[in-house]
Amino acid sequence: MSFPERILNFLGYIPDYLFTKAMFDGEVESVIREKVPDFNMMDTIADSAFYFVNSEEHIDYAQPITHKIVYMGGLGKVQSVPLEQNYVDIFSSAKRGVILFSFGSVVQSNQMSPEIKKAFLDAFAEFPDINFVWKYEKDEDQVAKDYKNVFTGKWLPQNEFLDHPRLLAFISHAGMNSIIEAASKGVPMICMPVFADQKRNAKLLERRGMAVLLDKTDLSKENIAKPMKSEERVVKYAEFAAEFGDTGTLQLQGKHLTFVQLHSLDVIFTLMVLLMAVIALMFWAVRKMIRWAKVKVKNNVANGDLKKKIR
Structure with a gap:
């Protein structure tokens, strides 16, 4: 980081720490104290035998930690099942492949502004040889009725999509579970972080060369389509390190x-x-x-x- 960036990072740490502590520790403590009156979050963490973290050490930033911290990203992975026929047809009809577009269960695509929806749809229309499958919560909106290569659904079998060999990329909000699933299956991502830890998660992938980022405040047809151009696509797969040796992704930057x-x-x-x-x-x-x-x-x-x- 540059000197101004380090100043902002230094100044941002304290309010971020206090906000996180007040928001999460307070909420969790208030619930647990109904059963355990003297419960204290920080003391419990300090005294615990192990501390499980929902992240993946090969994706996350390298950092000095104790052996009690155990990375358990991907714990909820399930075995893929065959896709339903309508999804099979979508994959089969695509000349180049399919791109999955999903913002998870919290961020609702139907609540996007009409301008942002149109920006995505117009960008998708620029790639007629690719089918786009969009997790969209209101079928009655018929948001993609005028776009032949865009298909929507209230719920999508994300795990099965990510396992499909013809899936080209995953457009996501960069939730931790989504990025771990995509990384474990070697699927490149286009990330548009919305809130909470998503910006950090997206930056992790960008740093590893596993994703390109979209700025939610500057979305247009051109900005959305740009990352998908082949000459600008930066993709690395999970097997890269095994094939080419140490890439430095686990090296602590503090040594420099x-x-x-x-x-x-x-x-x-x-x-x-x-x-x-x-x-x-x-x-x-x-x-x-x-x-x-x-x-x-x-x-x-x-x-x-x-x-x-x-x-």
Whole structure:
């Protein structure tokens, strides 16, 4: 990261930590304390034998951790079953293949603005030799009725789609479970993070060369279609490391930092200088105001005495 980026990262850590702690620890603790009155989240984590993390160490950022932390990403994987005939037909009719478009169970596609829906649909229309299957929650909207290569469904067998050899890519909100499923099956992704941890998850994949990102605040037909051009598609499969050796994905980046950078001493120094400058400026302003007030009072008193003498 650049120096300004490290400053923003440093400043963002504390409010992010406090927000996460208040939002998640407080909610969880309030529920558990109904049965265990003296329950404390942080103490329980510290005293636990193991701490299971819903992530995948080969995707996540390399970080120094204790042996009690166990990565369990993919724990809920299930065996694929044969696709229903209507989905088989969609795969069979596609000249190049199929792209799955799903934002999971929380983010509802039908709640997108009409402009964003049209941007996606118009981008899909640019690739007539590819069929797009979109998890869309309201069939009655008939959102894709004018697009021959777009198919919708309230629910889609995501696991089976990801297992299909003719699936070209997965457009996702970058939820942790979705990215683990796609990565384990070697499916490249196009990620449009919406909230919570999704931006971090998407950045993980982008850093590994497993995904390209879409900015939800800057969606257009051109921006959506651009990542799908073959000359710009950056795809790596899970077998890459086994075939080509260490790619450095598990190397701690801290080894490349100086002592000052590693401990953010330059960031802390800069922030302290700025803070002291602000305090000094405020102190100077207060002193000026006090002096001005004293002079004002003194002048008023002098003017009052002068008026008395004149009388």
